[in-house]
Every structure is written in structure tokens, then in C-alpha cells.
Amino acid sequence: MYLLEYRDRAMPLAGGGAPFSIPDNVYLIGTMNTADRSIALMDQALRRRFAFIRLQPDYGVLRQYLEAHELPAGELIGVLQEINRRIGDPDRELGCSFFLQDGAGLAQVWQGEVEPYLEEVFYDQPEAMAASRWEALAKGPLAVWVGCASRGSGGGAALPVGPPAPGRNRGPATAPVLQSPTTNRLPLAASSHPL
Template sequence: DYRDQEFTLAISGEPTTLPRNLIVLATANPFDRSVTDLDDALLRRFVVIMMEPDKVFLESFLKEKGVENRVLSRTLRIFDILTEAFPAGFGHTNFLKVESIDDLADVWAGRVQLGLQRTLFHDRQRYEALKGEIEQLLQIDEEAEAAGTDDAQG
């Protein structure tokens, strides 16, 4: 424990200490790992709290936010697809800001698609099948939505 022990900052040369009550919280997933020796060193020095992908929490959270059923059902289906596809599952926190199909499409395009492609690099057929299923879920049928029957895709 190095708290309350003075040391010199490398860049500024200023003396400093870490307070006794300092708590550092960090998140990582199995895909964030880069160098095994460094990972092992960090794991020895910190308490690790495992948090598995949680569909029940995600559903409850989005319902409390008032997310429409058509968006909720598609979000949960995509969450299921990704949780099965990624070896360690896919974190529910990626979907906490989803309020519309456009938000869900942004999650797919900006946070998921490349990772899924890399994960399934050696199984191109499975990647294409999952990509097609997800992209179909992201399609908005304007006529069906106006008639109130758009949930058929979810």
C-alpha cells in the first residue's frame, strides 16, 4: 500500500501523495485485454468483481425509461443474438441509452458490428447470417408502424 507516502511525479517533478481513502474503479471486458503479463499483474493487485451480461436488468431499465415495446423487443433480441455470438457475452450497458430504433442502429454501427466481425473472422457465414438478422431488426416498416403492427419484426 503506497497511500500517504510521498513520491515525485515523473513529468512535473512535483511531490505528491495518494490519500488513504482513494478508491479506483475501472471497467474492462475480456476483449480489453492486451498483454497477458500486464493483465496478470493487474489482476493480482486489484479486487475483481465479475458482472455478467444481464438481460433482466436491461429490460427493466428500458421499461422504466418508457422505451416503446417495438424498440424494447428488438433491443432484447439483438442483445440475445450478441450474447450468444461473443464468447464472453455482450454487456447490457451498451444498450442503456437506447430510446429509438435509430439509437439501436447507432449501437450496432458504432459499438458492435466491427467487434462481431472480428470475433467471427473465421466464420464468415455465421457473421453474415447474424448481421442480416440484426439489420432486419433495425428496419422500420413505416406503413406497419403507422398501423400499429410494426412489432411483428420484434
């Protein structure tokens, strides 16, 4: 930890040899899923050495991805926004990368990945969970997906086959980025594109 803050210094290693230092051109970037309650809070001594950038779902990127593959985006994005409004916790929001899977049917992804996650989030809200199940959505706001030419299994349009969007995000994340100790500025620009 000492060398994270004092890059102009070197320390001997336990095994001997030349002293070790972290060069100025090396940046440490980490990610942290803030929804995971099984992890302990980050130690303040470590936390103060990093800048934190909260990454939230980027519906614009999802819209662009789906529309580029001629799939209806508005309805799915509306459902995601409504579910995230019901969740009401930025640390537990449903991310967009569930829907950036090559060739998987939307019904398959929703029932196999989204619903199990939402069952944990809505464990004490049976009405919210019932409204978020594929069976309900396929008869309502996502009916347009059921009507699409199906390439996926399990009903519903298949999600695009092709290169996935960079940096997929299943849920909220906070990325600690090492700051330069001499300038106290971030060494790289934060992306506005958290997928």
C-alpha cells in the same frame, strides 16, 4: 505501487517537499476491456493489489430502459442472448449500451456499430455473421422493431430520447478495485448493474 499497499506510510517525492501518502478515504477504481487483445496482461505485482469484478451484460436493465420508453424489449434481448451464446466467450460478449443511445435508429446503430464489431468476432464464421446482419434480423426476430413508429434514421424504431442509463457498457469489462490493505475487504459494494 508501494503506497497502494502500505497506506499508513509516506514516501518523499523526487521533487522534494513533504512526504507523500495515499489517504485512507481515497480509492482507485479502474476499468479494463478484456476483449482488447492488443494490451499486455496485467503485471501480477499490480494485479494482486486489486480486487476484480467481472461485469457482464445486464439484460434486465436494458428491458427496463426499453419498456419505460414503450419499445419492444423481448425480441432484442433474445437476439442479443443468442449472439452472445454463439460468441461463446464472456470476454467478447456484446454489451447493452449500444442500445442506450438517445434517438438513434436501431438499424443505424446495428449497421454502424454492432455489425462492425461482430465482423471481427465472427471473422471465421460466415453463417453466424450472415444471421447477425440487420437485413436478416429485420425480416426475422427484429421485424417488430421495423414495424414501430420510426423516429430514427435508417429504418427501425428509434432508441429512446432521454437520459441514458448510468455507466454504459459496450462490452465486457473487468474493474479492478483497490482493497483495503488492513482489512483485505473491498471498500465499496460491487454493483449488480454493469451497464
